[in-house]
Amino acid sequence: MSSLAQSHLRETFELNIGPQHPATHGVLRIKVVMDGEYIDRAEPILGYIHRMHEKMGENRTWNQFWPNMGRLDYLSAIAYNHCYAGLVERAMEIVVPERAEYIRVITAELNRIQSHLLGFGAYIMDLGGFTPLMYAMDEREQILDLLESVTGSRLTYCYFRFGGVYNDIDDDFITGTRAFIKRFRPQIPIYHKLVTGNVILMDRLIGVGPVSAEMCRKYGATGPVLRGSGVNYDIRRNEPYSVYPELDFDIPVYKECDSMARYMVRMDEMVQSCRIIEQALDKLPEGPVMAEKVPKALKPPKGDFHFAVEAARGTFSMRTVSDGTNTSYRMRLRSPTYSNVSLFEEASRGMLLSDALAFLGSLDPVIPEMDR
Amino acid sequence: MDRAKIKRELENLAAAGLPAEPVQEKAPVEVQAEGEAGGKEKAKKAEEAPRKNGLIETEYAKRGAHLDVQINPDQVVRAAEILDGEGMTLEMVTGVDWIKDGQLEVIYDYSHAGGQLFRVVVRARVDRNKPDIPTVCHIYGGANWHERETWEMLGINFAGHPQLEHFLLPEDADFYPLRKDFKP
Amino acid sequence: MNELIRLLSYMIGIAAFLGLNLAYLGWVERKGAGHFQRRTGPKEVGPYGLLQPLADGLKLMSKQLIIPANADKALYMCAPILIMVPAVLLFVAIPFGEHLVPREFNFGLIMMFAFASVGGLSILIGGWGSGNKYSLIAGARAVSQNVAYEIPMLLTAINIVMITGSMDLNEIIRQQGSYFWNWNIFRLDKSVLMPVSFLVFFICSLAETNRTPFDMGECEGELVAGYHTEYGGMGFGLFMMAEYANLVIGCSLTTILFLGGWQSPIGIWPGPHWFLLKMYFLVWCFVWIRWTYPRTTFWGLLNLSWKYLIPFSLVNLLLTALFIKVF
């Protein structure tokens, strides 16, 4: 036997990606067992920013739990607001005025664009291109300014209330939003030219990190990850809430199952969100923004309730068990990133290190939401 | 996905689980009798008692689920197999501490991944002193993290789970924070 | 005596030129990055942030030097110095003007390549000596990258040697007469692929200097900071300065081989100003490219080298041989 024959004794070594590492945008730690440049096993280790939101839900009144909703996924906090509002409204059978529902949709979609913009920029930065992040940030600032003018905060929104929203929107916001969409639409083709069409980026994304639809199902992956695997599943369509059934929009689906598909889903979703916002602004009815007779001290009936929304990263759902008091008996938050990242271990086996990080970025994890 | 089939099979499963526990064999009859009697106090008492195994069709608009089924702990794997065969996805696994009943409840939330609106809740109650339940990891890979978290937060022991290690909490945590008797 | 004064003045001149370049290319890069990204870049320290390099230098110099516990001390210490040596040494051979050259070697081109490859070695030493896994991976990457890129680069250089028949850098420039159509890049009468050859050489010098899109050695997204992860203070400063020194060398070499060095493109006033103009234009292109593209993967990089650059340079070599024989 020649001495050149491959030895079966492989020499592996462990490498820590994170918790403080430029490739992870939060404090995610991945313990990687490497075989040269290839990954043998990658085990995500969570909990560095765990704050026990679920326990907080148990010892705070229903109203007091509001600020927590802004601190899970700090990038699409309004969708989380929406879920909590929907959950308690479902339990209490509160009917929300139509204007409030439209305002909810408008702000949630603005928030979604903002989240995808940052996801896009940060993803390209992971891949070594720093400039698109700055362009994305520029557009994102416009959205933050708009949302600030109506919600009062820039990131950790605590805007929705049971039965409506905290503030009505004014004409400045409406004209500002329309102006933003007008300005933002032509930017997307520029992004595609600068980034998507780039041969280097295509080389890095196409075919990298394949996640089949079946794997998504087994792991409960949702959002752009699932839609990038060819499954047309979006809570806004498949489990309609708020006024989404009245609005016309498409769900972008790509069948390639790779990182490029997930990236493209996000890019296309921004265009669709623009469409939703425009329609919602056109249809915006007059009227109050808060339901009448919402008690200050809420006591939902006994039983358990479930509500799901489509956040920027997938299905965010909440399950609460109420025992009829002013606090929840059990509050369960199901965050999309948690399920999405859980498939990383299986999918990254045998990948190159650089591909694995491109794959991780395409899952677009937000760590505070994952750790809760 | 066949809704009727899922319902039928889960119903059968829940029914099959009933005789397994001799205490519960009597109980449903009792509850029914009480319900028929319509005694206000008795009805209230029945409500206070832990829920019996069985399938309830809930209204989606009110509860956020279509089917709500409670089964024995040893049947959750079978339930997962039924639902897996029908293309459902396991959205989350969680638990509730019913300290008054001395029980821990494990809740499995299933939804349809293909886009149809169908949500199934599977529950199983385990004894608080001996919280063992089989894992569904081998059926749903995603259950791994959810079960690990439930074990960590509530102390429910998922038998057969490949890696019941601390995950979100520090490595030396010897408490179960989501249990109702946990005092920080 | 005269020779001594000449040498001394050249030494001072090179040191000043190098120092100025190393300091202010950093400034140019940051300012450029800023403007490419809709921001302004450094502007607080001095007018237009012009004193920023001084502030950076002071900061780096005042930092404590820490040697990691499991680093190989000798290698760790010598890597940053070693990487600066070829960068500084190579300035000896660069003809800035017809008579403005410290030393005319008749094997200047060979010397350039010989010393440039020491850079790759010092990256490996730095990566290995740090005792850090990220650095080690980066070192291995950088070396195989350098090996892969030196082949097409040398093939292209041989091309030039075949055309000019000399390895003397100044002679190569002299042969590319004034007027830009005489530059090697447009010498279509020697080989129709000369512009492609220029592109190949340009890409190779990008890869040789370890800059985006080929910064596999220090890709901050994967390997934290690559081979200089464990370096702080002036150790890191030297690595950073060496990058700019290599940048200047690479651009100078491209200018000499393809763009006619100090020759004027329009036939008047040949001199060092043309050299500097051409070189800084190339440097600017490097900056521009860095802030436009994402990074390639390691495989992408090797693919590019073996599938595109090497075949093209080989074909070009053959064509040149043919053209020289036929015409």
Next chain:
Amino acid sequence: MSGYFTDIITGLKSLAVGLQITNKEFLTKPITLQYPHEAVKMTPRYRGHIELIKDPETGMNKCISCGMCEKGCPSGCITVKSEKRPGVKGKVLTAYILNFTTCSLCGQCVENCKPGAIGFSNEYNLASTRREDYIFDLLRKLHPEGIPEPEVDPELLKKELEKQEAAKQAAAAKKEPAKKAPAAEGGELKAEEKS
């Protein structure tokens, strides 16, 4: 083989397009706001830390010290201190302490406040190296020149004094059943509320 060359051409073209875009951005003016030199204009709805609102008529705060903000606060960062003063209607606010380090700016306190005594400030550039700097006394912030004494209503004072006197007399008269004294106090409070 033709695919090989089209790959090269499309690849080079995409790279050129990228360079073109960044070059265009290079030539346009930067959009950044030079923060310390230029101030950010905050929207009127910006939710900074809370502050007490001055009543334009009296120049005082509107707080009635009901403590609803304290109860509604999820993080328990508000402490309202008040006392009863002779001759002044209701309770007098002596200190309104906001521990801004734990505040999550949710606005529950503002919503819970019935008299509308607190609102959001527009302050955004708070910076300090000391934790203690963020424990604000909002009352002191409202009146930096010194907290003014509440106006004493002479009639009310007279009434109160009379009542106290009456209570004292009543207490003296019925010294043995000490239990009734609290009842008298309760009555006094009720009378106050009515007035």
